[in-house]
Amino acid sequence: MSIVDRQSPLDGTERAAIADLIAHYPTARAAAIDALKYVQKRRRYVADNTLQEVAHLLGLSAAELDEVATFYNLIYRKPVGERVILLCDSITCWMTGRDALARHIEQTIGIKSGETSADDRFTLLPIVCLGHCDHAPAMMVGDVLHGDVDTAKLDEILHIKGDDAR
Amino acid sequence: MSAIPTKPLTRNITRGEIPLDIASYERADGYVAVRDTLGKVDPAAIVQMITDSGLGGCGGGGFPTGRKWQLMPTRAQRPGPRYFVVNADEMEPGTFKDRLLLEGDPHQMIEGIILSAYAVQADVAFIFVRGEYVTAIERLNIAIAQAAAAGLLGANIFGSGYNLSIQVHGGAGRYICGEETALLNSLEGKRAIPRSKPPFPQINGLWGCPTIVNNVETVCNVPHIVRYGTDWYRGLGANGAVGTKIYGVSGRVNRPGTFELPMGTSMRAMIDDCAGGMKDGYRLRAVLPGGASTGFLPEDQMDVPMTFADMAKRGTRLGTGTAIVLDDRTCPVGFIANLQQFFARESCGWCAPCRDGLPWVERTLKSIETGTGVARDLDILTEMTDNLGPGRTFCALAPGAMASLQSGLKYFGDVFRQHIDSRACPWT
Ligand SMILES: Cc1cc2nc3c(=O)[nH]c(=O)nc-3n(C[C@H](O)[C@H](O)[C@H](O)COP(=O)(O)O)c2cc1C
Ligand code: SF4
Ligand code: FES
Numbered sequence: 103m104s105i106v107d108r109q110s111p112l113d114g115t116e117r118a119a120i121a122d123l124i125a126h127y128p129t130a131r132a133a134a135i136d137a138l139k140y141v142q143k144r145r146r147y148v149a150d151n152t153l154q155e156v157a158h159l160l161g162l163s164a165a166e167l168d169e170v171a172t173f174y175n176l177i178y179r180k181p182v183g184e185r186v187i188l189l190c191d192s193i194t195c196w197m198t199g200r201d202a203l204a205r206h207i208e209q210t211i212g213i214k215s216g217e218t219s220a221d222d223r224f225t226l227l228p229i230v231c232l233g234h235c236d237h238a239p240a241m242m243v244g245d246v247l248h249g250d251v252d253t254a255k256l257d258e259i260l261h262i263k264g265d266d267a268r
Numbered sequence: 269m270s271a272i273p274t275k276p277l278t279r280n281i282t283r284g285e286i287p288l289d290i291a292s293y294e295r296a297d298g299y300v301a302v303r304d305t306l307g308k309v310d311p312a313a314i315v316q317m318i319t320d321s322g323l324g325g326c327g328g329g330g331f332p333t334g335r336k337w338q339l340m341p342t343r344a345q346r347p348g349p350r351y352f353v354v355n356a357d358e359m360e361p362g363t364f365k366d367r368l369l370l371e372g373d374p375h376q377m378i379e380g381i382i383l384s385a386y387a388v389q390a391d392v393a394f395i396f397v398r399g400e401y402v403t404a405i406e407r408l409n410i411a412i413a414q415a416a417a418a419g420l421l422g423a424n425i426f427g428s429g430y431n432l433s434i435q436v437h438g439g440a441g442r443y444i445c446g447e448e449t450a451l452l453n454s455l456e457g458k459r460a461i462p463r464s465k466p467p468f469p470q471i472n473g474l475w476g477c478p479t480i481v482n483n484v485e486t487v488c489n490v491p492h493i494v495r496y497g498t499d500w501y502r503g504l505g506a507n508g509a510v511g512t513k514i515y516g517v518s519g520r521v522n523r524p525g526t527f528e529l530p531m532g533t534s535m536r537a538m539i540d541d542c543a544g545g546m547k548d549g550y551r552l553r554a555v556l557p558g559g560a561s562t563g564f565l566p567e568d569q570m571d572v573p574m575t576f577a578d579m580a581k582r583g584t585r586l587g588t589g590t591a592i593v594l595d596d597r598t599c600p601v602g603f604i605a606n607l608q609q610f611f612a613r614e615s616c617g618w619c620a621p622c623r624d625g626l627p628w629v630e631r632t633l634k635s636i637e638t639g640t641g642v643a644r645d646l647d648i649l650t651e652m653t654d655n656l657g658p659g660r661t662f663c664a665l666a667p668g669a670m671a672s673l674q675s676g677l678k679y680f681g682d683v684f685r686q687h688i689d690s691r692a693c694p695w696t
Contacts, residue, residue: 126435127457128349128475134457135440139399160457173459175441176399188400192361193560194518196606197598230443230610231361231560232400235518235592236525245402 108145147178182225188242192231195239276492278528281372290414293375301495307428314387321498322510327483330576340470351479352390356397357446360559362592365514366484370404374411380487393434443614448481462663507532507573519593520550536570551596558587561668563675599695600680605633611669622666639692
């Protein structure tokens with residue numbers, strides 16, 4: 103899916119897709135999370151004007167939809183980088199060295215948990231147990247799950263080494 | 269009938285392989301139970317069968333599935349829509365069993381839903397999958413499309429007069445979505461805040477309609493019970509328990525992973541025989557038997573059978589059945605602090621004791637861990653285990669959080685005091 107300008111008004115494709123999502127449920131409101139996830143996938147995050155437009159399509163006030171948007175961990179109401187790193191910080195990953203991985207990211211990319219790199223390429227966020235504890239420490243980068251992560255593997259996944267950008 | 273399986277839930281699962289498509293699944297005795305049941309067997313007879321099987325909920329509580337289903341009003345009593353919802357939220361730290369079933373054999377999940385929904389006469393089913401399970405969502409959608417193309421879903425399935433559609437709903441994160449009434453709010457497009465019970469979802473669930481919520485693993489058992497019978501199912505268990513269970517273990521063991529074993533297998537057998545025991549240089553200190561909301565089982569009780577009843581007798585819970593090992597090189601205070609950080613962050617904020625209490629617990633533990641704790645902190649923590657305990661909060665999240673703290677204070681009291689007296693963590 104191509105990334106559209108993050109704050110531009112919803113285009114025809116997006117409006118049609120949201121209408122389609124609404125058709126899956128008995129009420130329009132039930133499509134709120136699907137719709138937010140859909141626009142976020144195209145725009146990386148849900149800007150205020152996007153939220154207002156989506157709310158209108160769902161028959162909700164912007165405040166009602168924001169109440170939903172701000173509740174869920176995977177809906178971003180602030181800009182994030184091109185690739186979001188979700189680094190598990192639950193128990194087994196904590197025991198097996200996730201804090202060292204977070205430090206490594208800070209040293210190599212220069213971001214702490216919750217921050218986005220200056221070049222806009224990465225955002226680092228903590229995440230609840232990814233259900234991959236038998237391969238701890240685990241993380242997701244975008245939609246891709248990675249297990250048994252160590253600093254070497256981390257560099258490889260994030261293409262930190264080498265001059266070829268990503 | 270092909271060979272009767274001893275590990276029914278994982279018989280089609282090969283790690284690292286893509287799951288069976290519908291043709292291969294049917295060749296492996298799949299969907300036979302659906303073909304033999306829909307329009308041919310009275311739905312009430314299926315409910316009875318599940319009751320007789322002794323199947324208990326695998327979402328953590330072990331509540332008898334048949335009894336849950338019986339509480340749903342009949343179509344005659346309550347006309348209108350009826351829903352069947354699969355809880356695939358799996359965010360309990362240390363738990364990775366539902367992922368295996370969803371990714372490993374999605375058709376088993378679909379077959380389980382068809383039979384369960386038929387039993388309670390629901391015509392719409394939702395699978396609520398946590399958003400991070402991208403692969404599971406993809407594979408379920410493929411399986412649903414294949415099943416629909418084969419006439420196993422849709423209107424008037426096999427001329428039985430029974431209609432069913434299944435929809436996958438990918439979540440957007442938040443542990444509380446796994447609590448069944450919060451899950452229903454989330455499905456309705458609201459904040460995932462628990463609802464008061466009663467009324468239970470069976471009476472007033474999704475959009476006020478009768479609704480059953482069951483865990484992934486629970487539902488995956490159903491096709492096998494229907495196909496091979498309750499006697500066969502009951503005979504699979506050990507130490508007085510019935511059926512099999514997807515157990516698992518993570519932490520410093522040689523082979524962390526999931527294992528389908530007779531329900532009632534001992535913790536020691538799982539850890540030593542299946543997971544290859546502890547890694548060199550590590551000693552087992554205690555385990556959380558089934559996720560972050562269960563209390564510690566100390567090392568001298570490893571022979572306890574892993575059943576809901578036996579774990580309750582030892583003051584803990586079986587929970588999800590995926591154990592987390594606390595080893596001797598990990599600080600118990602740090603371990604518990606990490607668990608409380610999770611609960612504090614994931615509290616939905618609806619009720620004050622949990623919203624305000626958990627962050628307090630987290631801060632207190634972190635100060636003890638870093639050597640700035642004082643003796644009175646232990647009294648505060650002990651008080652908290654009561655204030656946030658069962659019956660004190662709106663849902664079971666906070667009492668679940670207190671399980672590891674309360675048992676940790678009991679088993680590792682000396683370690684807490686050592687941190688306070690020496691003003692440092694002995695492990696760092
Ligand atoms: C905070 C909290 C989180 C829960 N998370 C899950 C979960 O992720 N998956 C699940 O099946 N049950 C979860 N449960 C239990 C459900 O509320 C419910 O009991 C279960 O889905 C019922 O299914 P079962 O009878 O098949 O076990 C959770 C409960 C609480 C209190
Ligand atoms: S106990 Fe915690 S998670 Fe449950 S309703 Fe209260 S605030 Fe929400
Ligand atoms: S604790 Fe990190 S994946 Fe489970």
